Structures are given as structure tokens and as C-alpha cells.
Amino acid sequence: MKIPVSVESVAMETNDIKRFRIKHRFNEPLPEIHPGAHILTYLPSNEGVIIRPYSLTNRTTDGRYEIAIKLVQKSRGGSFRWHHSVTVGTELEISFPKNILKPELLGRHHVFYAAGIGITPFLTMLHWCKETGRSFELHYGASIKEECLFYGYLKESFKSETRFYFSRERRKERIDYYCSLQRHPIGTHVYICGPPSFIENIINAAKNLGYPRERIHFEAFRSNQIKTKTSPFKVKIEKKCVPVKEDQVLLDVLNENGLSIPYSCRVGQCGTCEITVKKGDVLHQDSFLTEKEKLSFMLPCVSRGKGLIEIDHNSLNLI
Numbered sequence: 001m002k003i004p005v006s007v008e009s010v011a012m013e014t015n016d017i018k019r020f021r022i023k024h025r026f027n028e029p030l031p032e033i034h035p036g037a038h039i040l041t042y043l044p045s046n047e048g049v050i051i052r053p054y055s056l057t058n059r060t061t062d063g064r065y066e067i068a069i070k071l072v073q074k075s076r077g078g079s080f081r082w083h084h085s086v087t088v089g090t091e092l093e094i095s096f097p098k099n100i101l102k103p104e105l106l107g108r109h110h111v112f113y114a115a116g117i118g119i120t121p122f123l124t125m126l127h128w129c130k131e132t133g134r135s136f137e138l139h140y141g142a143s144i145k146e147e148c149l150f151y152g153y154l155k156e157s158f159k160s161e162t163r164f165y166f167s168r169e170r171r172k173e174r175i176d177y178y179c180s181l182q183r184h185p186i187g188t189h190v191y192i193c194g195p196p197s198f199i200e201n202i203i204n205a206a207k208n209l210g211y212p213r214e215r216i217h218f219e220a221f222r223s224n225q226i227k228t229k230t231s232p233f234k235v236k237i238e239k240k241c242v243p244v245k246e247d248q249v250l251l252d253v254l255n256e257n258g259l260s261i262p263y264s265c266r267v268g269q270c271g272t273c274e275i276t277v278k279k280g281d282v283l284h285q286d287s288f289l290t291e292k293e294k295l296s297f298m299l300p301c302v303s304r305g306k307g308l309i310e311i312d313h314n315s316l317n318l319i
């Protein structure tokens, strides 16, 4: 089910990040959210509907949602459309809010590591921590202060819990996650959001220091490292062979061919869209499946076939 909404306001947050406030088209309050929630946005365009996941940075008391979108260099898709075509009054649809990340209720201490736009899913979580009296801290890295999203807000609202690191300013500071991870008490939950290498480095450091896997939480955002424009390939479903063009997403192609596969994050992180591969080589681009699982399964929201792949129609979990 989707919710019809329109854009109520647009504001420039930094040089390349815009903040959008979205309201229900019939003025109903939008659904309540859990801290860390995201939505899928369905933005109409001449080339069809552009579907993208965005973290909710806020749900206002009168039931509006806020999202922040960074203009990705060379983007011709989601962020380009949002930055260049969306204005006050633009109509679109959104999904109901979902969570990949959410704060662990029993955590003794909560530590957030964010890089750049990776701060967005944490804003509602930080707010929840503060409101419910939880122990928490934020380590937030950006290139320069002017590129630091919500700098003023964070400084004012979470002054004693936040430490900023600016890699291109005079002191060239980077988050010393190894040192900081060593200091946290037993029972700490760690949350990470940023580019894949940032996430991977902190996960590895936490694991090396003995953090149990279930206390490490992360959310990746679609980056240039996920190749959405690669070679075309074909997918065989029962007796039908369907082409997938270089700029098409397999999940969408399956959907257009009557196979409504459930999905949530669309960035290869939640596993919702998992399908079974019978034959063929897969270019895996997710951060969810284990190496063993990749031998039999794929996540069509990000992963692609090489040449011809065949998927198991009988095992599809359709909606």
C-alpha cells in the first residue's frame, strides 16, 4: 500500500543537500514512526516511476515527514530528479515507514558513527535516546563544517553527546573508531551509517575488539559502488526469457512481468527481495547474503546476472 503525498517545503541544507517536508495529500497525519525509520518514495518522471529509499529525519508533531537528499555527482536518476524537478506542490507516493535500523531497547549505551549523509537515519534515534534518558554518543565525520548536515541542530540539541570530525579542515580529523570502541562499556550497541568502506572498517574493528555481532547495527546507502548501469543480461523464468537492459533493475523487470516480489530497502540490505537462482552467474552487490547463500540466492534490488540466469519460479514469495 502506498500513501499519496505532496511536497510542502524545500530547503537547501548544504551546497548539495536539500531538505524536503512531505505531507499527506488529503491533509491526514502521516503514520507514526519508530526511530531510525525510512520510506520508499515513488516519484513520477518521463522515464517512469523512480523508486528510492530515504531515511526520515523527522516526523513533525502535525504528522509531516522530513527527508534530506544529497545530490549524487553524475546522477541522472533519483537525487537528480529530487534536486532539479521537485518543488513545493509536487505530488508523489510513499510507502509506509519501515526500519532496518532501530535502537535496541535493552542497550546499556548507544554509540552512533555517521559519515556525511549517513547522519540521516540517526536523527530520530538520537532524539529517542535523549527523550527516554538513554546513555548515548554520536561521532560524526564530514569534510568541512559547511558540508556537515544538521550541524547547528546537532550542536544545539546534543552538544555534550556529539563529537564532530572534519577531514579537510586544519586539524584533518578523522573518527578514531578503534580508540572509541575500546572505551565503551559492556552492553554497548554500535550503529554505523555511511559509505561501504566506512561501515566495513568499523564493523571489522568492533568484531576484532570482541563486540558480539548482534550489538553491531548498520545501514548502507546506495552509493556509486553499486553498479546500477552495467551490462544487459537475460533472466529466464519458467519458459520465458526476459531481457534486462543495462539501466534496468532486475526487481523492477520482474515486477513489470507480473512477478510482484516484496521489497523494503532496495539497497541490498534487508533480504526481503531474496530469490533463488537455478542457473547462471550473478554479480552480487548486496551487503546481506553470506558467501554460502550467494551460491543459491540473489537480491534483485541491487544484484544482476551475467549473460543468462534462470530463477526458480516455484520458490518466489510473491505479494
Ligand code: FES
Binding pocket: 262, 263, 264, 265, 266, 267, 268, 269, 270, 271, 272, 273, 274, 286, 288, 299, 300, 301, 302
Ligand atoms: S529490498 Fe532489501 S535487499 Fe532487496
